[in-house]
Amino acid sequence: MARTASQDEIRKAYRKLARKHHPDLNPGDKAAEEQFKAVGAANDLLSDEEKRARFDRGEIDAEGQERGFGGGGYRNHAEGGQGHFYGGGQFSEDDLGDIFGGMFGQRGGFRRRPQGPMKGEDRQYALTVSFIDSVNGGTSRVTLPGGATLDVKIPPGINDGQVLRLRGKGDxxxxxxxxxxxxxxxxxxxxxxxxxxxxxxxxxxxIDVKTAVLGGSITVPTPAGPVKMNVPPHSDTGSVLRLRGRGVKAHGGQEAGNLYVKLQVMIGKVDTAFETFLKSWNPEGGQDDRKGDGAS
Incomplete structure (x- = not known):
């Protein structure tokens, strides 16, 4: 005895296909947008028991319009016009996908299967890149199903979570x-x-105390490599120096960003002479006039 898909099966198929073709997940993809509309229209018809029965008997077409008998409805569609409904077997996901995807054309009319050239499916991948590559740009490699690899050009200034589209690299x-x-x-x-x-x-x-107090030239690491920078005299922890153009590389009409370096004064190794100086130093008024270790 022929078996039909339950409402629960129809519902599950609809949800999966609606997610797959949702415009938010396929920005700018007109084919996916049309499929999303077609799936919705098919679900509206198949979720209505009366319309579904009439459509199955061939009394109405996919738009709900009256038609002659013998059309075969979605059973006929599913079997390519032979008038049977998967002869006693349960629906597979592909079966339900054929029903939803093939019931409606771009204008809502009935069709059996898409005819003519169609774009292949997009493929989803994830790629982790280093901070340096995200700033400077670079090339990373993605491993595809089956072991093949794909070199991906990373543009400067790419952000975490951003999606790159490589045209023609899907199915x-x-x-x-x-x-x-x-x-x-x-x-x-x-x-x-x-x-x-x-x-x-x-x-x-x-930086060391001497450089902080007297100033001087130091080597600063940057995303593009080390450069020399002058530290002004009397710099303190928290002072911020700017290296122009040493941030994110120029891209997409935007100028290169800057590198801002916050100084952190480190005492480092202290010798006896420095200790002696500090003992006699009065930060408020210069060198302390007190003599000897026992002054009070």
């Missing part, structure tokens, strides 16, 4: 249609030295 097209795209979600690894603030980069740099 092959149908009947000569274009291949789908590879959609790659980027995760940026935290860095032990740098943090990002828009197109600017920030870091903390330790």
């Amino acid at each position: 092959e097209g149908f009947q000569g249609g274009p291949a789908g795209d590879a959609l790659i979600t980027i995760s940026v690894m935290p860095d032990a030295v740098y943090t990002r603030d828009g197109n600017d980069v920030r870091s903390t740099l330790p």
